[in-house]
Amino acid sequence: MIQRKVIAVIGSSVVELPDDQQQLPYHVGKWIAEAQCHLLTGGGPGVMATAGKGFCSVSSRVGLSIGVIPDGKLAGTYPNAWIE
Structure with a gap:
């Protein structure tokens, strides 16, 4: 089994x-x-x-898009469409 590195991207939730x-x-x-x-x-x-x-735009990718979802967030906002 191949272990892949996990890289976190942290940033603002501001949409615009x-x-x-x-x-x-x-x-x-x-x-x-x-x-x-x-x-x-x-x-x-x-x-x-x-x-x-951007991550999911790479069709040849082998990694997953992982989201750690905060408790109590409204449906429709979390998770975003790119979380697997």
Whole structure:
């Protein structure tokens, strides 16, 4: 069994980030997937969702997009669409 590294992306849950702040987590998520690692986020919107979107855009990835969901969050906000 191959053990893959887990890389966490931590950031704001603000949905409406400036374009430059949306591009960075997207590319970081994509890089994590290309490095054959797992992605770990808080599973919510904003930076977490953008990193997950970049991660899941890599069709050849072997890692998983993992979200640690806070207790008491509203459905529809957590988990984001990119959590597996």
